[in-house]
Amino acid sequence: xxxxxxxxxxxxxxxxxxxxxxxxxxxxxxxxxxxxxxxxxxxxxxxxxxxxxxxxxxxxxxxxxxxxxxxxxxxxxxxxxxxxxxxxxxxxxxxxxxxxxxxxxxxxxxxxxxxxxxxxxxxxxxxxxxxxxxxxxxxxxxxxxxxxxxxxxxxxxxxxxxxxxxxxxxxxxxxxxxxxxxxxxxxxxxxxxxxxxxxxxxxxxxxxxxxxxxxxxxxxxxxxxxxxxxxxxxxxxxx
Amino acid sequence: xxxxxxxxxxxxxxxxxxxxxxxxxxxxxxxxxxxxxxxxxxxxxxxxxxxxxxxxxxxxxxxxxxxxxxxxxxxxxxxxxxxxxxxxxxxxxxxx
Numbered sequence: 017x018x019x020x021x022x023x024x025x026x027x028x029x030x031x032x033x034x035x036x037x038x039x040x041x042x043x044x045x046x047x048x049x050x051x052x053x054x055x056x057x058x059x060x061x062x063x064x065x066x067x068x069x070x071x072x073x074x075x076x077x078x079x080x081x082x083x084x085x086x087x088x089x090x091x092x093x094x095x096x097x098x099x100x101x102x103x104x105x106x107x108x109x110x111x112x113x114x115x116x117x118x119x120x121x122x123x124x125x126x127x128x129x130x131x132x133x134x135x136x137x138x139x140x141x142x143x144x145x146x147x148x149x150x151x152x153x154x155x156x157x158x159x160x161x162x163x164x165x166x167x168x169x170x171x172x173x174x175x176x177x178x179x180x181x182x183x184x185x186x187x188x189x190x191x192x193x194x195x196x197x198x199x200x201x202x203x204x205x206x207x208x209x210x211x212x213x214x215x216x217x218x219x220x221x222x223x224x225x226x227x228x229x230x231x232x233x234x235x236x237x238x239x240x241x242x243x244x245x246x247x248x249x250x251x252x253x254x255x
Numbered sequence: 256x257x258x259x260x261x262x263x264x265x266x267x268x269x270x271x272x273x274x275x276x277x278x279x280x281x282x283x284x285x286x287x288x289x290x291x292x293x294x295x296x297x298x299x300x301x302x303x304x305x306x307x308x309x310x311x312x313x314x315x316x317x318x319x320x321x322x323x324x325x326x327x328x329x330x331x332x333x334x335x336x337x338x339x340x341x342x343x344x345x346x347x348x349x350x351x
Binding site: 072091092093094096097101102104106107108109110118121122125167 | 315316318319320321322323324325326329
């Protein structure tokens with residue numbers, strides 16, 4: 017282990033798509049046992065930043081480091097061997113495979129010691145025979161997160177895992193993310209489901225205008241004038 | 256992850272095209288085909304493999320594999336090994 021406090025860190029990321037500079041200099045990090053949440057308006061570059069951190073997109077500038085060791089270029093399959101898991105927006109499942117086959121793939125690769133616990137925690141036992149393409153949005157989200165739990169990663173990067181879900185499913189998945197953090201996983205998430213995300217987070221990073229601002233705790237975020245004005249909006253009630 | 260490899264091994268479909276040409280042209284086996292047909296079959300094989308990979312990427316299947324530590328190169332190499340294995344089997348059947 018290195019002396020770095022970050023299990024994973026993407027630093028100074030710049031990313032340009034054609035003539036559109038989505039990120040100018042943005043950073044995100046993952047700390048063991050913490051849920052770090054990226055908040056920001058649509059188009060602020062949250063997904064791009066997470067995809068760079070996950071080694072899915074190559075940045076034009078910036079570096080991705082695991083335990084303080086820079087990987088150039090970072091690639092997801094290499095990060096995966098270092099304990100990183102990435103849940104993309106729109107879930108992770110292969111449509112033609114059953115839920116059970118997904119868990120089998122995880123168990124074959126990483127060992128199956130956490131599968132039962134994950135299946136129980138996410139309540140997906142009854143879905144095991146079903147093909148992924150037959151699942152509802154909420155079921156796909158639960159199965160995806162259960163797969164992450166079964167894999168027992170060191171770092172989980174989850175891009176908008178709560179989007180489009182019923183409040184009861186958001187609550188359940190939020191608890192699962194907290195459970196993962198309690199087990200020592202470094203969780204990074206994003207989204208717009210602000211009340212639930214603030215309630216499960218330890219740290220907030222604000223993504224705006226191509227860069228990121230470390231806001232601090234959820235309490236600090238709710239008291240941050242500029243963040244309140246430009247992201248939460250005047251109608252937001254502090255919890 | 257043989258499931259994924261077999262999907263990429265849809266490149267084998269290109270080989271099946273060769274077999275089809277062989278039937279159409281009355282030859283006993285693909286190795287007896289004229290080079291033009293072989294090239295066409297190979298081109299179709301690459302096309303099928305490319306379309307399969309693109310479809311897997313579109314449906315985030317490659318992301319699932321990458322999360323398991325599988326690179327595209329490893330996937331392609333395993334698929335190629337499967338193709339070669341299947342080719343040997345088909346050749347043996349045709350010879351018999």
